[in-house]
Amino acid sequence: MKKVVLVAALALGGLTAFAAAPATVNNDLVITMQDEYQEIAVEEVPAAVQEALKADYPEAAISKAYKNEEGTYKLEVQIGEQAGTLFANENGEWITE
Incomplete structure (x- = not known):
């Protein structure tokens, strides 16, 4: 009886491994999302x-x-040769995203 329960558990466990979606890696495509930010002047x-x-x-x-719609500003800034991105609210307070 123990063997039947063990076999059933292994069979169900084995089937769940196949139900998971396989992870794929695509090194040729890089997608950058803007998180619904609209470019402004x-x-x-x-x-x-x-x-x-x-x-x-x-x-x-x-x-x-x-x-963006919440009034958060995303700034791409340049300091000499270095570039970076800063986020601020409309009051000039820095935030992290």
Whole structure:
């Protein structure tokens, strides 16, 4: 009887392994999602955000700016040879996403 239960458990366990979706790796395609940010002109970035950037990163220049529906700004900035992305709310407070 123990062997029957053991065989049944192994059979069900084996079937569940086949039910899982196989993981695939596609090294040829890179998809970048913008998380529903819409590109805006750099001049449209609120003064509070621009002032916070000057205060915290005096040598930074905004190369691209984006805004989402919640009023979060995504800024692509350049400092010398380095580039990075910063997120801020409309009051100029830095946030992490």
